Amino acid sequence: MTETKKQTSPLVYIGIGCLILLFLIGVGMTVFFKFFAKKAIETVIENKTGVNISDAEQGKMTFTDEKTGAKVDIGSNKVPDTFPKDFPIYPGAKVTSSLSGSQTGENSGFWLTMTSSDSVEKVTAFYKTEFAKNGWKVDSTFSANNTVTETVSKSGWTGSLAITKDEEATETQIVIILGQDEK
Known part of the structure; x- marks a missing residue:
């Protein structure tokens, strides 16, 4: 009996690559939005209330x-x-x-x-x-x-x-x- 080796479909590799890419994009976007969203929110609070956020963080x-x-x-x-x-x-x-x-x-x-x-x-x-x-x-x-x-x-x-x-x-x-x- 001869063994037949199944070849993995290129679609599997493409799918795995896409999942890894989506994961990396998700992590990158999370870091990006945490930093920039925080800055945007701080700016809005400072403009509306007159409170310096860095002072607020220091109590x-x-x-x-x-x-x-x-x-x-x-x-x-x-x-x-x-x-x-x-x-x-x-x-x-x-x-x-x-x-x-x-x-x-x-x-x-x-x-x-x-x-x-x-x-x-x-x-x-x-x-x-x-x-x-x-x-x-x-x-x-x-x-x-x-x-x-x-x-x-x-x-x-x-x-x-x-x-x-x-x-x-x-x-x-x-x-x-x-x-x-x-x-």
Whole structure:
């Protein structure tokens, strides 16, 4: 008996080649569209909102209303430059988030969150001393379960200070909310 060798049809090779080519085109188009679609979307967002996407990726965003001049800054993990200089900032505290807002010729406001490895008692004692030194009036104080909240005021500014530490937490959280009184 003689063996007959079957020859593979050239159509099979053409079909396999087409599949490989389609796969390579698909991968190439995916990479191409990921890059260019991302750039196109970023450009549209930046143009419509005024937010710089590279800043947003770093955790910072600024929104400005062109009509009113109202401005909101979010992020940057630092005390905003326009934060009242006479409001005490706990030494060594790490700023974990910040938000500031203002409107041209109008009021400003701030929300600042910080953490410290010190106890609630130590942080509270610091603020009690520093508020008195800097002329801030403590209007009310609430204290319960490792949490202290104070409302404060000083010549055109009002706000609150919250100092707290959960039982499981390793750090004390300090939250400052300040706003200018209406002019």
